[in-house]
Amino acid sequence: MSRYTFTEENYLKAIYFLSQDAEKGVSTNAISESLETKPSTVTEMLRRLREKGVLHYKKYQGAELTEEGEKVAISTVRKHRLWECFLVDKLNFGWEEVHDIAEQLEHIQSRQLTDRLEEFLGFPKYDPHGDPIPDKNGVFPHSSDLSLDNCKPGQTVKVRGVKDTSPEFLKYIAKLGIGLGDDIHILEIEDFDHSMMIAVHGKKLQLSSIACKNIFVQ
Amino acid sequence: MSRYTFTEENYLKAIYFLSQDAEKGVSTNAISESLETKPSTVTEMLRRLREKGVLHYKKYQGAELTEEGEKVAISTVRKHRLWECFLVDKLNFGWEEVHDIAEQLEHIQSRQLTDRLEEFLGFPKYDPHGDPIPDKNGVFPHSSDLSLDNCKPGQTVKVRGVKDTSPEFLKYIAKLGIGLGDDIHILEIEDFDHSMMIAVHGKKLQLSSIACKNIFVQ
DNA sequence: ATATAAATTTAGGTTTGCCTAAAAATTTAC
């Protein structure tokens, strides 16, 4: 993994995320939109990145990252999310303020810096928005590691599964309007019983600590 | 103080330091050497920076920063030194390892980030090499500019910083067991080469006059 | 004072990343 420019890392990161939903090659237009550059600029960059060996690309057929390309993308995601943790946990920024600063910090090149930052932060598994942080080998934590009761007010997390799969529990959360893939925004945690006030689909509702322990999030 | 590129900040910082000793305009060659670019590149950049209003420059007459230019330079120095403190104090880097990483971090643009970092670090007045850190208004703390070679036998002085911050020199004095805050007792000065016999931590050792000139004391 | 040397600028190129406008390929619509 040699050195990549600011811009190259941004392209690789964008293609990495876009290729998660679309299973074919990532389209020129999709990249263009995501990076707010013109499609012609993207075409040119794709040719350059292909020559560097970080992606496969044939005219009109979209792009797919190579192993090396994915490694660079994941490393950039890792840096981005670790810095977001730093900004929120150590410098007391709000979770909504940190993205743009992390967009800059994610391009600092020093393997040692990233690894020591991770250690300093106590090896966090998720960033302030609940997104998983890959380890130094590029391995993401399994989402089932994190249940809702381990999250903090201010976080927004995605429902990834349930621990209790009984019909009673599933019916209960379905009635509340909570389903797989939904975003839960944590508003407040009651001190005395650890129940949570949350917002889902714009609706405010209360969840007991027992319910929270049974919802896996990411 | 609008936004400046990575490169512009580096030029302004270099000119700022160079204009501290040379009281006339800073020469093209001096900048070229300090930034390891060719003189012709510097000439071109000086014209551009003049148009931006950050320095005065007339053909063959060298460059001088305007108030705005100096503000940018000092702000960059501030960021550089605060990040060096962070790396040493919080991430346990050695003081000889941090300069290159700080060269990158100093260009992150967020006033808020810099100020909160400073607060997180406890408003340090000096970086790990003993260099003074300007406050958010660009004001430097008063720093002693007394170097060891100006001291006399019999004196005991405290190490406050180094003039030469190269890894070679830092490693050298680290090997000798000399660090920030250490007490140096001057035993004898050799007449013929002005080398010093000193005692640190109870150990006797010899320092060349070149080494002595590069150690700031108080 | 003139010749030589050194410093600086000019001229002409390169690479990275971006743009607009036009052409070509692909997809969709009838």
Place this chain on the structure above:
DNA sequence: GTAAATTTTTAGGCAAACCTAAATTTATAT
């Protein structure tokens, strides 16, 4: 299955930073 719409690529340019080689200006030395 062709025509229209959309997507993508090509062609040609531009700005920031860099370079080499050739002038030009300034400094130095006899």
